[in-house]
Amino acid sequence: MAQYSRVSGTVGLITLLNPPVNALSAAVRQGIVDTLDKALSDRKVKSVVICGHNGKFCGGADIREFSSPLTGPPLIPLIQGVESAAKPVVAAIDGVALGGGLELALGCHYRIAHSKARLGLPEVHLGLLPGAGGSQRLPRLIGVPAALDLITTGRHVTGAEALQLGLVDKVTDRNTVDEAVKFALSVADQPPNSRRVSTFPCPRHPDLDALFEGAMQRVRQRARGALAPVACVQAIRAAATLPYAQGMERERELMATLFTSGQARAQQYHFFAQRAVGRWSMPSGARWDTTKPGAVHKAMVIGLGTMGRGISVALVQAGVSVVAMETNEKQLMEAKQAISSMLERGAKRRGVAPALDKIRYSWNMEPAADVDLVIEAVFEDMALKKKLFQQLSALCKPGTFLCSNTSGLDVDQLASETRHPELVVGMHFFAPAHVMKLLEVVYGSRSSPQAVATAMELGKRMGKVSVAVGNCRGFVGNRMLKPYLEQAFFLLEEGTTPEFVDQVLEEFGFAMGVFRMSDLSGLDVGWRVRKADGLLNVSEGHSARIRQGCRYSPLGDLLCEQGRFGQKTGRGWYQYDKPGGRVAKPDPWLHGFLEKFRTQHGLVAHRIDHQEVLERCLYALMNEGFRILEDGIAAGPEDIDVIYVLGYSWPPHRGGPMFYAGMVGLQKVLERLEHYHQEHPDIPSLKPCNLLRKLVVNGSPPVHKWREFLKKPQSQL
Numbered sequence: 001m002a003q004y005s006r007v008s009g010t011v012g013l014i015t016l017l018n019p020p021v022n023a024l025s026a027a028v029r030q031g032i033v034d035t036l037d038k039a040l041s042d043r044k045v046k047s048v049v050i051c052g053h054n055g056k057f058c059g060g061a062d063i064r065e066f067s068s069p070l071t072g073p074p075l076i077p078l079i080q081g082v083e084s085a086a087k088p089v090v091a092a093i094d095g096v097a098l099g100g101g102l103e104l105a106l107g108c109h110y111r112i113a114h115s116k117a118r119l120g121l122p123e124v125h126l127g128l129l130p131g132a133g134g135s136q137r138l139p140r141l142i143g144v145p146a147a148l149d150l151i152t153t154g155r156h157v158t159g160a161e162a163l164q165l166g167l168v169d170k171v172t173d174r175n176t177v178d179e180a181v182k183f184a185l186s187v188a189d190q191p192p193n194s195r196r197v198s199t200f201p202c203p204r205h206p207d208l209d210a211l212f213e214g215a216m217q218r219v220r221q222r223a224r225g226a227l228a229p230v231a232c233v234q235a236i237r238a239a240a241t242l243p244y245a246q247g248m249e250r251e252r253e254l255m256a257t258l259f260t261s262g263q264a265r266a267q268q269y270h271f272f273a274q275r276a277v278g279r280w281s282m283p284s285g286a287r288w289d290t291t292k293p294g295a296v297h298k299a300m301v302i303g304l305g306t307m308g309r310g311i312s313v314a315l316v317q318a319g320v321s322v323v324a325m326e327t328n329e330k331q332l333m334e335a336k337q338a339i340s341s342m343l344e345r346g347a348k349r350r351g352v353a354p355a356l357d358k359i360r361y362s363w364n365m366e367p368a369a370d371v372d373l374v375i376e377a378v379f380e381d382m383a384l385k386k387k388l389f390q391q392l393s394a395l396c397k398p399g400t401f402l403c404s405n406t407s408g409l410d411v412d413q414l415a416s417e418t419r420h421p422e423l424v425v426g427m428h429f430f431a432p433a434h435v436m437k438l439l440e441v442v443y444g445s446r447s448s449p450q451a452v453a454t455a456m457e458l459g460k461r462m463g464k465v466s467v468a469v470g471n472c473r474g475f476v477g478n479r480m481l482k483p484y485l486e487q488a489f490f491l492l493e494e495g496t497t498p499e500f501v502d503q504v505l506e507e508f509g510f511a512m513g514v515f516r517m518s519d520l521s522g523l524d525v526g527w528r529v530r531k532a533d534g535l536l537n538v539s540e541g542h543s544a545r546i547r548q549g550c551r552y553s554p555l556g557d558l559l560c561e562q563g564r565f566g567q568k569t570g571r572g573w574y575q576y577d578k579p580g581g582r583v584a585k586p587d588p589w590l591h592g593f594l595e596k597f598r599t600q601h602g603l604v605a606h607r608i609d610h611q612e613v614l615e616r617c618l619y620a621l622m623n624e625g626f627r628i629l630e631d632g633i634a635a636g637p638e639d640i641d642v643i644y645v646l647g648y649s650w651p652p653h654r655g656g657p658m659f660y661a662g663m664v665g666l667q668k669v670l671e672r673l674e675h676y677h678q679e680h681p682d683i684p685s686l687k688p689c690n691l692l693r694k695l696v697v698n699g700s701p702p703v704h705k706w707r708e709f710l711k712k713p714q715s716q717l
């Protein structure tokens, strides 16, 4: 709804009221229509201010209403009504003005923003475009290049940046509504005719064709296969080339296509899934809303390699004092330099001073005695990590939380080395740790709810989406990755090439196919893990393609034996112009090697098509996801989907692997898995899991109902 009052004698004040973000629900839209009517018909009122309750202007359309038929006044004529009002209307922008909220502000004749307010048109992240005139008004107000940037990236700008862009008329550090009321008094006598953005000509640009061609190329590269960014560019092009009314018609057509697309549904599901994972629970019944996190003022990071550096930066940027520790002298010096420059770059981007005084460096473990939380990021070596946890347990003050950044080792084994296993949890970051938004918080069988709450909260402070998961080999993300990678290797053995597999996966929407990704992260990483798992030993008299009783592909190991570790050595599944080179080129050597391998093992290459690559890689991954749900390692499909979109570049417009399984149809996924498992009975990961069967038997319920079919989450250990 919206509240109305008259302030300062002649200003009609409309306050949007729909906590927590004053989203434009049917009731709010009706409230705006009614209160505007009141203000315009009140002869004492000379000008109008629109603001939001509780310091938040408006978070946009109410996304929850998108799945039901429209009720209440539609937004486009509502904004048109504001713009055509005969009295000046001022938007007082506090907190957020996003999506439909900013479109409403664009319909006002003046915009006053707090310098720290966040403004943006993030519809592209929901699979939509700014469909209430935003794609037509914004370019007219701030020019085509800036509008392309804001609308296709969906990024938020601060009030201060909005002023520079010409998006707002004035910025204040004081009470925004008071300032807006003063402003409204000052413009009360000025007719708003010349302030209607829809009547502005779109600023000219010397080479529109090149501008739009470049924009189209960028959005296609950034989000392969996503419809919304392309439609955003097309809508802005309409603003730049057509009269307003025709541009609005084009915006409407494009929006109608997007609105009913599966992609929009997937991205809106992803939006709510990101929020749902914050409401975590543990097998014991402990929950997010009944557990108080411990305070973390000071933390220690141990091991300053790739991960430790990023984690230190993320902590400092979250306002935590950090002691960064490393035993290797050269590494410590390099880390110090790298961390300082990351902090400086980050501070420059955010327009603040770098908090270099928040971090100090150490050779030894002694500072551990005085911190609230430790995160270790030393080599992935169980013996080394165990020793470290023993030392920490002896050194730290009572109550210090001990966290491991292990990518898959048993958190309970680490906890059992300490005197207080309840204080131990996994905090699994993703590289680069100061950039990637995902954090898996791994609870072991003895982790206390407070330890989990502390890690979850700390993740949030660092700007991450934290997902609580149970303890098993590889947790959620890496556990699902294993069958996916395995299928890709098997497909090579059976007749295809790395280029073809990658092409199929990239067309699906992954930023990188599985082989380019392996080359980037280094083939030796998986090799070391397989070695530690005893997978490199071939049993006497057995085929090299069977290990531990299952089908195994030794292809990755054979490449590593040749020193082909990927990009860093200039050779891997592809060839690069030099070690560290970035451009992957098909390698004739590798094709010859694959042929030799097949001959040696009596394999006859057959034609593998697009469908087989996609189904075998993705369905094997999804099948493992169902197993994870069945085992209670993830609480629900949303947890898995958030992990895959934010940590493994699963295309957001496909929702995540579990959502995608629902889109494809569970019956179909089951049938195809059965088919491939019949063809390859020696690959256990292709055997459809019981939960998938159970869901199909129960009529393939939609993804939000799957939890009803899950056992209460249980620790496996």
Ligand SMILES: CCCCCCCC(=O)CC(=O)SCCNC(=O)CCNC(=O)[C@H](O)C(C)(C)COP(=O)(O)OP(=O)(O)OC[C@H]1O[C@@H](n2cnc3c(N)ncnc32)[C@H](O)[C@@H]1OP(=O)(O)O
Binding pocket: 020, 021, 023, 059, 060, 061, 062, 063, 064, 075, 096, 098, 099, 100, 101, 103, 122, 123, 126, 128, 129, 130, 131, 132, 255, 256, 259, 272, 275, 276
């Ligand atoms: C042919 C049809 C034509 C139709 C034309 C209409 C076109 C449009 O008008 C298009 C649109 O506006 S689409 C919506 C655009 N707005 C957004 O994307 C903003 C989404 N919200 C945010 O970014 C953050 O919540 C925000 C930055 C605002 C706040 O972040 P916080 O971290 O402070 O809080 P959250 O935990 O994210 O949110 C708090 C609770 O509010 C819920 N919520 C947020 N924005 C919402 C929104 N726009 N609609 C509905 N619910 C929303 C959010 O889910 C959370 O609720 P709980 O999960 O229950 O706690």
Ligand SMILES: NC(=O)C1=CN([C@@H]2O[C@H](COP(=O)(O)OP(=O)(O)OC[C@H]3O[C@@H](n4cnc5c(N)ncnc54)[C@H](O)[C@@H]3O)[C@@H](O)[C@H]2O)C=CC1
Binding pocket: 302, 303, 304, 305, 306, 307, 308, 325, 326, 327, 328, 331, 376, 377, 378, 379, 380, 381, 384, 388, 405, 406, 407, 408, 428, 429, 430, 431
């Ligand atoms: N690299 C990645 O993408 C990811 C790695 N991880 C995990 O993070 C951990 C670290 O991985 P990276 O940073 O990639 O390794 P890294 O090899 O880049 O760095 C490890 C660092 O630990 C230091 N170190 C070893 N023993 C130490 C000790 N006793 N005390 C202090 N420092 C010690 C080493 O000198 C080295 O600088 C591993 O457990 C890994 O599995 C987790 C997520 C992603």
